[in-house]
Amino acid sequence: MPNLRPLRLPPAEFPTLDVPVTPYPARTLWRLHGQGQSALYFSLNRQHRFSHADCPAKLLYLGEELTTCIWERFGDDVLNVSARVSMGLWSTRTLSHVQVPELRLCDLTDELTRSRAKVDVSALIHPDLSVPKTWGLAIQRHPANYDGLRYRSRFDNQPCIALFARALLIPLLRESPVTDLVDAPEADAFVTQHQLSLI
Numbered sequence: 250m251p252n253l254r255p256l257r258l259p260p261a262e263f264p265t266l267d268v269p270v271t272p273y274p275a276r277t278l279w280r281l282h283g284q285g286q287s288a289l290y291f292s293l294n295r296q297h298r299f300s301h302a303d304c305p306a307k308l309l310y311l312g313e314e315l316t317t318c319i320w321e322r323f324g325d326d327v328l329n330v331s332a333r334v335s336m337g338l339w340s341t342r343t344l345s346h347v348q349v350p351e352l353r354l355c356d357l358t359d360e361l362t363r364s365r366a367k368v369d370v371s372a373l374i375h376p377d378l379s380v381p382k383t384w385g386l387a388i389q390r391h392p393a394n395y396d397g398l399r400y401r402s403r404f405d406n407q408p409c410i411a412l413f414a415r416a417l418l419i420p421l422l423r424e425s426p427v428t429d430l431v432d433a434p435e436a437d438a439f440v441t442q443h444q445l446s447l448i
Contacts, residue, residue: 256380257372259387268366270393271356273349278311278410280345281318281430288345288424291414298378299385299398299411306389306413308397311347313408315435318344320404327404327443336447342430348423349412352396355388358408359399374403389413 260266280288291307293300300308312318320327322342326334356362357373366388373381388398397412412418430436440447 263387269362270353273352273354275351277346277348279315279318280347284341284343298381301382301386304389309412311410317402317407324404333446340431344427346425350421355395355398357400
């Protein structure tokens with residue numbers, strides 16, 4: 250019989266739990282997105298970690314570090330034995346800054362927040378995406394009315410932000426293009442360091 254740890258899904262009483270609201274200071278974050286697409290494009294993509302189909306608000310995924318955005322988009326390709334990425338896909342990505350105001354977050358990088366929410370890290374990075382999606386849905390529905398959640402990338406362990414498309418938040422966001430991915434020195438360094446083949 251396999252020796253399995255418990256799979257932790259949001260408990261029935263999750264809406265009544267005192268899960269902290271963490272203030273997050275106004276700052277500039279990174280976004281990697283398609284050319285010709287706004288950096289402020291919110292979506293419910295079934296391949297994204299917390300984007301449950303029943304979420305009342307769409308999500309916008311941002312990184313605190315530029316390379317974290319590259320990892321989040323191309324990490325599975327990098328970790329394949331062949332380490333190949335389509336040049337057609339790589340060359341159509343743009344890096345932008347997204348300036349956010351002070352936010353009220355559910356900070357899942359914080360030990361106390363996870364303890365109060367009754368979740369461990371394994372549920373948040375579970376390979377069955379229905380598990381973290383269920384947490385994303387529960388957090389959006391929590392009466393604390395968070396602006397989003399903070400979590401760690403499963404690739405480089407750096408913090409990411411998933412913003413919720415709240416009506417009062419969206420007008421306060423500002424985007425500014427930085428460079429196409431193919432022109433970013435950090436992207437060239439990433440390719441070299443991780444022995445990535447662009448084909």
